């Protein structure tokens with residue numbers, strides 16, 4: 001499994017279904033309403049059951065680049081951290097900064113809730129149309145930077161769980177570019 005040690009933590013890239021992950025938290029690529037949708041969002045709500053949506057209703061939505069937490073309902077993960085990725089237009093409308101912010105805010109919310117292990121999907125790489133190679137570099141570099149900056153944040157594992165080879169291959173390359181093996 002491709003992985004990279006960063007200070008006190010490990011970054012991994014695997015292929016699979018994030019709803020099956022037994023990390024403390026999984027991240028959802030949601031939309032601003034936080035009321036569900038297709039893709040990984042739909043899969044998480046289906047697998048986690050109605051408790052997640054009930055909690056989401058009380059959160060009043062979420063800005064692009066921000067993140068909010070609920071329990072995991074029936075999921076193996078204890079928490080779902082819902083973040084809203086940017087819709088990709090041309091890369092000149094703040095998309096890189098917003099995608100970076102999704103990862104930082106998700107990690108901050110995780111740390112604030114005592115999460116030690118967390119799984120991310122390929123945020124914005126589906127319906128929201130972010131070019132996957134660019135997104136993979138932003139995602140992996142941002143997480144590495146965070147773990148270097150906050151080595152005592154308590155997070156021991158960040159696992160990128162890629163559904164298909166369209167995302168798995170670029171995310172693995174981005175990890176290898178940083179010295180991952």
Ligand code: AR6
Nearest residue numbers: 017018029031037038039040041043124125126127128163
């Ligand atoms: N496990 C891991 N990854 C998955 C899974 C899964 N079970 N299912 C899909 N993916 P998308 P976005 C991958 O479209 O681009 C929703 O309707 C998928 O192959 O889910 O951020 C929301 O409500 C892709 O690589 O998220 C928003 O409206 C990646 O997850 C909108 O889509 C992200 O694709 C968000 O769009």
